[in-house]
Each structure stands twice: as structure tokens, then as C-alpha cells.
Amino acid sequence: MKYDWIEIRRQLHQIPELGFEEVKTQALLLDKIRQFPQKHLEIQTWQTGIFVKVNGTNPSKTIGWRTDMDGLPITEETGFDFVSCHEGKMHACGHDVHMSIALGVLAHFAQHPGRDNLLFLFQPAEEGPGGALPMIESVPFKEWRPDELYALHIAPDYPAGTVATKKGLLFANTSELFIDLKGKGGHAAYPHTANDMVVAASHLVTQLQTIVSRNVDPLDSAVVTIGKITGGTRQNIIAEKARIEGTIRSLSQESMKQVKQRIEALVGGIEAGFSCEAVIDYGSNYLQVTNDSELTHDFILFCETYPDMTLHICDEAMTGEDFGCFLDEIPGMMFWLGVHSEYGLHSAKLNPKEAAIPKAIGFLTGFLTHKADGGNN
Numbered sequence: 001m002k003y004d005w006i007e008i009r010r011q012l013h014q015i016p017e018l019g020f021e022e023v024k025t026q027a028l029l030l031d032k033i034r035q036f037p038q039k040h041l042e043i044q045t046w047q048t049g050i051f052v053k054v055n056g057t058n059p060s061k062t063i064g065w066r067t068d069m070d071g072l073p074i075t076e077e078t079g080f081d082f083v084s085c086h087e088g089k090m091h092a093c094g095h096d097v098h099m100s101i102a103l104g105v106l107a108h109f110a111q112h113p114g115r116d117n118l119l120f121l122f123q124p125a126e127e128g129p130g131g132a133l134p135m136i137e138s139v140p141f142k143e144w145r146p147d148e149l150y151a152l153h154i155a156p157d158y159p160a161g162t163v164a165t166k167k168g169l170l171f172a173n174t175s176e177l178f179i180d181l182k183g184k185g186g187h188a189a190y191p192h193t194a195n196d197m198v199v200a201a202s203h204l205v206t207q208l209q210t211i212v213s214r215n216v217d218p219l220d221s222a223v224v225t226i227g228k229i230t231g232g233t234r235q236n237i238i239a240e241k242a243r244i245e246g247t248i249r250s251l252s253q254e255s256m257k258q259v260k261q262r263i264e265a266l267v268g269g270i271e272a273g274f275s276c277e278a279v280i281d282y283g284s285n286y287l288q289v290t291n292d293s294e295l296t297h298d299f300i301l302f303c304e305t306y307p308d309m310t311l312h313i314c315d316e317a318m319t320g321e322d323f324g325c326f327l328d329e330i331p332g333m334m335f336w337l338g339v340h341s342e343y344g345l346h347s348a349k350l351n352p353k354e355a356a357i358p359k360a361i362g363f364l365t366g367f368l369t370h371k372a373d374g375g376n377n
């Protein structure tokens with residue numbers, strides 16, 4: 001059977017769903033997977049995710065490939081004729097591309113299994129609240145636990161169809177950040193009788209900017225981004241409540257701890273200064289993505305021998321990925337797949353060049369064949 005992986009990417013693009021809501025996505029993936037020859041496949045669903053094991057011909061280990069499935073709460077502005085059908089939601093981080101590539105590679109191995117087993121993990125909720133940790137705890141993962149694990153992420157700033165990676169640290173530690181402030185609402189004309197949380201939140205957002213500029217060692221790196229503020233009810237009512245939502249990024253667990261301590265000190269200052277109550281919630285935390293040196297060396301050697309593949313050795317990035325939680329358990333590595341888009345990840349206009357999809361399917365099929373046939377350059 002012949003498949004059009006770009007068309008399948010477009011179908012996935014039209015139905016973006018948030019973390020652990022990937023019901024239609026799971027159904028579409030299962031529908032495609034069930035069209036592949038089933039002789040060598042075993043399938044288990046887990047929440048909105050899927051595990052597919054390709055039984056090897058003479059296995060001594062299991063090589064894993066992980067892809068993420070969720071979209072983001074962004075209103076798409078690409079103007080594609082296959083634009084998202086889910087209002088306010090978009091595949092703006094390329095997980096539609098990731099899934100179509102995984103399907104394409106799986107379709108090959110369903111017909112031509114390698115010597116070792118392959119395990120394809122379709123993981124929900126990468127953007128949040130984090131599907132990796134509960135997936136690691138799941139029954140199918142424990143039963144089919146891979147010995148090595150690999151994954152990719154699209155990269156808008158690399159030429160389409162090229163790859164980029166490095167040994168060691170690739171992506172940062174992340175922590176979500178939610179701060180709820182509660183004061184006293186009142187009439188806009190009587191500020192002296194109220195306790196305005198819009199003003200308190202504004203001060204706090206400004207103070208949070210000093211953590212990276214004044215507290216983190218300039219030779220280290222961290223990010224504190226506030227992506228959303230909500231507060232108040234209308235223009236002539238003093239806000240009783242405000243909420244700040246953001247993310248923290250760091251290159252080590254130690255500096256993550258320091259940033260959090262500083263946030264707590266600043267929030268304490270706001271509570272004292274504005275006589276309000278504040279609650280901090282760190283939401284989900286992702287471990288840094290640390291690429292195994294030997295396996296990355298092998299990947300680099302494979303790239304050098306693969307025809308028509310350009311490999312960039314990149315710097316680490318402050319992006320986060322809960323793939324880091326898998327790599328804390330299992331050796332493996334992750335790489336960027338160039339898709340050349342004028343607009344970046346999490347942009348409403350992200351426009352990955354689809355030519356990268358068939359190229360990545362061919363390349364990955366080669367790489368996983370090399371792995372599953374015992375290749376270790």
C-alpha cells in the first residue's frame with residue numbers, strides 16, 4: 001500500500017488537541033497503524049497515547065522511537081488550506097510533522113522488521129502537563145521497556161531535511177510557574193479602600209525580570225518568561241485577583257533551585273509590600289535533555305555515511321522537552337530536524353517545509369535499521 005505522509009501530516013494538522021485530550025489524534029493514528037501489515041506488530045493504547053512494538057526477527061534488545069502528539073492553545077494564522085479545524089488550537093510545535101514521520105518509519109518496519117525489536121511510543125502531553133513521566137510508569141512501558149531511545153524535534157531555523165545535535169546537554173531544565181495573587185477589590189474611584197492586584201502583579205512581573213539580569217551568574221544561563229497575566233473583571237473595578245503564568249529554564253538543577261528561591265523571595269516581598277496573599281505553583285517540571293555521548297557519536301557517524309544528509313553540531317537550547325525524563329532512565333539521544341520556517345516554534349504562523357518529512361522518513365528508516373541490525377559504527 002502507498003501512503004502520502006504529507007497528506008497524513010495535513011490531516012493531523014487539522015485536529016490539534018491539548019495534552020491528554022488527543023482522542024481524535026489517537027484514533028487517526030490507530031486507524032493508519034491498523035492498515036499496516038499486522039504480522040510483526042503488537043499495539044497497546046495508554047491514556048491518549050499508543051505503544052507499537054515491532055517484533056524483531058532475532059531480537060536481543062529493543063530500540064525505541066518516541067514521538068509527541070499534542071498541540072498548543074494558539075489560534076492559527078498560517079492561511080493553509082488545511083488549517084486547524086479546532087478553534088484556538090494549533091500544531092505550532094511541529095508534533096503533526098513528528099507523528100507523520102513516525103508513522104512513515106513504522107510503516108516500513110511493519111513490512112521489514114529488523115533483527116532487534118523496535119518500540120514506537122506516541123506520547124501525549126509534551127507541551128504540558130507532561131506525558132513522559134506517567135508513560136514511564138505505565139504497564140506497556142514496563143513490559144516493553146526499550147534499551148535505547150531516540151527522538152527528534154523540528155527546527156525552523158535549520159534548512160529543511162538537515163539535522164542538528166550535540167553530545168551531552170541539548171535542552172534545558174524547565175519548570176512551569178503559576179502565581180495567584182489575592183488582595184481586596186473595590187470601586188475604581190476609591191483606590192484607598194482597596195488593594196489592587198493588577199498593580200501588585202505588574203510590580204512582580206517587573207521584579208521577576210531582575211532574576212536573570214541580577215542574580216544568575218552571567219556565565220550560567222536561565223530564562224524566566226511570563227507568558228500570560230490575567231486579573232480583574234472590568235475597567236472600573238479594582239482587581240481583587242491576578243494570576244501570572246510563565247516558565248523557568250535553566251542549564252542545571254542547581255540553578256533551577258536558585259531561581260525558584262529568588263522567585264519565592266520576590267513573591268514574599270510583594271505579599272508584604274502590597275498586603276496580599278500569594279500562592280506559587282510550579283506545575284510540571286521537565287528534566288534537561290542530556291544526549292548519551294556514545295550513542296550520539298554513533299548517530300553522528302551514521303549521518304556522515306548517509307547519502308545527502310547535512311549534520312550541524314549545534315549549541316544547547318533553552319527549549320524544554322519531557323523526553324529528558326526518558327533519558328534520565330534510558331540511554332538515548334535527540335536531534336533537531338531542520339524544516340526551515342520563517343516563523344518559529346509556538347508561532348501562529350509556523351510553516352515547516354514538508355519536504356523534510358519524506359527525507360526524515362528515509363533517513364530514520366536507515367538509522368533505525370542500522371540500530372536494530374546491531375550496527376554500532
Ligand SMILES: CC(=O)N[C@@H](CCC[C@H](N)C(=O)O)C(=O)O
Pocket residue numbers: 093126127128153174175176246247248284286318319320321322345
Ligand atoms: C520544544 C518545546 O517547545 N517544548 C516546550 C516544553 C514545555 C515545557 C513546559 N510546559 C513549560 O512551559 O515549562 C517548551 O516550551 O520549550
